[in-house]
Structures are given as C-alpha cells and as structure tokens.
Amino acid sequence: MNISLNETVVQAAGNLASNMNGETVMMRIESGKYYNLGEIGGRIWSLIETPITVEALVAELIQEYEVAAAECEPQVIAFLENLAKEQLILVVQAAS
Secondary structure: OOOOOOOEEEEOOOEEEEEEOOEEEEEEOOOOEEEEEHHHHHHHHHHOOOOEEHHHHHHHHHHHHOOOHHHHHHHHHHHHHHHHHOOOEEEEOOOO
C-alpha cells in the first residue's frame, strides 16, 4: 500500500497500547501479535487516535522534533505503511 500526504489515517479498533519506559508497546487483539512502536512511533500512534491527514501528522512531528521535512515525510509514510500492512490503522483515500 502506498500512502500519500493527502490521505487520512486513524487507529484501527482492536488494539491495546501501553506506555513502557517511554516507548509504546501494543497488542493486536485479533491476531495476538505484539508490537513495540518505540518513542516516536508511540507519538505517531497518539496523534492518529483521531483521524488526521498524513500531511498534518508530518507537520506536527516536524515542529515537535525539529526535523527536516525531507527526512520526516518518507520515514513517517514508511512507518504508516507498515502499520497499514499489519492492519493497525485505517487509511481513508483522498477524494480525487
């Protein structure tokens, strides 16, 4: 799945997440699989609790972590694509 900046992402239902020593650890109830999202992944997870465009998500992370857009965008998109592949998020296709 290729996710673009103008698409909206949100957490999928059926996941339990917990903060452990600053890192977010999660379990997908349906599959019983565990995931360690890390610190920044955990921040992304909290930001997508409600629907948000990928563009707004990247903008928020750039501001919080003082990272360049050229570095942030591809990493965030790759992270989101992995979450989508594991069915941890829902991606709403942008209207054409």
